[in-house]
Amino acid sequence: MTKPEVIERVRCITVTVRNNKVIISEERIRTVLKLGDKHDDPISLNKDDILDGFRGMGYVGDFRQKKDIKRNGLTRDWRFILHVIAMSIAHRKGGYDGLNLV
Template structure:
């Protein structure tokens, strides 16, 4: 069964995000968000990244991008019209159909599922979560990602 879930993860919409080996340093992320600003009129995010020029000097380079750029680079294959969240009762209902045995209104931990779903959630949490620990618990947005994956929705 784990082989089936592994194949499913390799072939789904977020396969690139699950398998990307890019190393992201916390200092780079912090520097990016400390200088980031959102322009509502243009619907763009502006920030600065540090880059070495041809003389070996560090220079700040301003970058700008929007949601469409993120979708294109991450190869998500979705659009602005696709939902980003579904009602909590639908997520919890799906988790029950997946065999979740824990308390449905408590913390949704992956330990309360069969091995194949546990493996899938483990992959998603490690690849897409910004956590440094507590990998057994799933947050609301991870629950939504799992739900969309299982239902094969964008």
């Protein structure tokens, strides 16, 4: 059984694996996966930072006219990488051509 709890002011997930209680915290996940970031690092970016990132990837398109970013404005290698990421984290079955910025 899995349930979220707060242990010593730290949010954790408590699970039972083979009759042993296992406590998983965000810090433990960061350590095991070797993410190299800190707990207070930003987890989201503002719209201007996102657009600067796409410009750095060579995006060709006018951000002022449209409110979304189309994959076809990127080079082939970036399109493939974004496709893999979108397929990995999205819950929808189709419509992966654009990234909505609204």
